[in-house]
Amino acid sequence: MKIGELSRRADVSQRSLRYYEEQGLLTPTRLPNGYRDYDERAVTTVRRIQILLAAGLGTSAIAEILPCTVDDTVVLSGKCPELIDGLAKERRRINTAIDDLIAARGILDSLIGRPLHVHTVPSR
Incomplete structure (x- = not known):
């Protein structure tokens, strides 16, 4: 999906999505025309990022936490x-x-x- 669709589905601005990418929190693929292309998991990832930001965590801490989440929530797995x-x-x-x-x-x-x-x- 393109950035506009992800923005609508996750209810965040496109600017925020670009910032998350700059911080290494989201990694879209790039289409030949240079457009970002996000997979379905990006919606869940963005929602997790929003929850963690609301908890007062910075993007560097969020980058460490994201790989440790186990399902559609933000519950940490035992691997971290x-x-x-x-x-x-x-x-x-x-x-x-x-x-x-x-x-x-x-x-x-x-x-x-x-x-x-x-x-x-x-x-x-």
């Missing part, structure tokens, strides 16, 4: 156990950022006269 520690570390980083934002919101609430709320910090 080394990624689990890195992803757990990223999760801890995100939790810390959330905690910091909640604390900042509490301070702002007190500055603008809103009642302070007691927020429990989620366990990590």
